[in-house]
Amino acid sequence: MQRQVFREKVVLGLDPGTNVMGFAAIVICNRQLKLLQYGVINMGKQGTHAIKLKKIFDNVLALVDKHKPDEVALEAPFFGKNVQSMLKLGRAQGVAMSAALFREVPITEYAPRKVKQSVTGNGNASKEQVAKMLMQIFSIKELPKLLDATDALAVAVCHHYLKGNAATTRKKAASWGEFLKENPKRLKSIVK
Numbered sequence: 001m002q003r004q005v006f007r008e009k010v011v012l013g014l015d016p017g018t019n020v021m022g023f024a025a026i027v028i029c030n031r032q033l034k035l036l037q038y039g040v041i042n043m044g045k046q047g048t049h050a051i052k053l054k055k056i057f058d059n060v061l062a063l064v065d066k067h068k069p070d071e072v073a074l075e076a077p078f079f080g081k082n083v084q085s086m087l088k089l090g091r092a093q094g095v096a097m098s099a100a101l102f103r104e105v106p107i108t109e110y111a112p113r114k115v116k117q118s119v120t121g122n123g124n125a126s127k128e129q130v131a132k133m134l135m136q137i138f139s140i141k142e143l144p145k146l147l148d149a150t151d152a153l154a155v156a157v158c159h160h161y162l163k164g165n166a167a168t169t170r171k172k173a174a175s176w177g178e179f180l181k182e183n184p185k186r187l188k189s190i191v192k
Contacts, residue, residue, distance in 0.1 A: 010036070012069035012100075013156025014060065015148050016092040018052055019043050021059070022148030025067040026156045033160065035138045036067060038153050040146045049088060053095045060099035072100040073159035075151065076109040110158050115151075118158040130154050 008029040015022035024038035041059045043052040064072070074096060077089045093109075100107050113123035120133050131143050131150040137157065144150060 009071075010067055010069045011156045011159050012063060012067055012072045012105075013152040013154070013159065014072060014074045014096050015151040015155060016056065016074060016089065016096045017043075017148060018049065018088045018092050019045065020146055020148045021056055021092065021096070022146070022150070022152030023060075023063055024149065024153035024156050025063065025069065026153070026160070028160055033137065033157065035140070035153070038149045039144070040148045049091070053091060056092055056095045057099045060096045061102065064100055064103045064105055069100075069105055071159065071163070072097075072105050072107045073155045074107060074109050075115060075155045076111050078112050108159055108163070110155055110162075114162075115154050115158040118161045119154045127151065 008027055010025060010027050013022075013024040013026070020043065021041045022038075023041065025036040027034045027036055041055070043055055047055075074093060077086060077093055097107050110118075116125040116130055117123040119125075119130050122129070125133075127147040127150070128143075131147055134140065134150050134153050134157065135143065138153075
């Protein structure tokens with residue numbers, strides 16, 4: 001019997017914001033989740049929007065350089081009534097995406113409802129319910145002061161649940177010819 005070898009995979013979860021941005025790095029090995037780091041980056045109320053965007057870029061780049069993630073998962077902006085707030089939030093997300101892409105790390109976006117659904121089973125769960133579920137998953141003793149940190153952790157966990165462990169996910173073949181080269185036994189079973 002051949003033993004299956006699992007590879008570690010690091011996911012960086014981001015919850016972009018213009019005043020506070022949540023981040024979380026997790027490692028997945030043998031289908032086990034381990035928290036590397038989570039927290040918030042506080043942009044404060046001072047400074048121009050452009051300066052805050054630069055701070056987001058610099059901090060995401062530093063997180064990518066520190067944790068060397070295989071993938072980055074971001075929470076997509078939700079639809080709000082204030083167009084200016086939505087525009088600023090979209091810019092924050094775009095800058096965070098740009099920083100990950102600058103280091104050639106693939107990114108995936110998730111809607112807030114999808115994140116809540118994957119972590120708690122309820123797409124309408126409160127931030128507190130999501131945080132409490134994550135506390136159980138990672139044996140976290142106390143809630144952080146700002147739930148943007150657990151929001152980012154939820155995005156990383158959602159990505160793992162929806163994308164699966166890289167070691168167990170099949171690589172897509174670029175063509176039927178490539179698929180058949182990689183799976184000769186399947187061709188034999190079809191021909192029989």
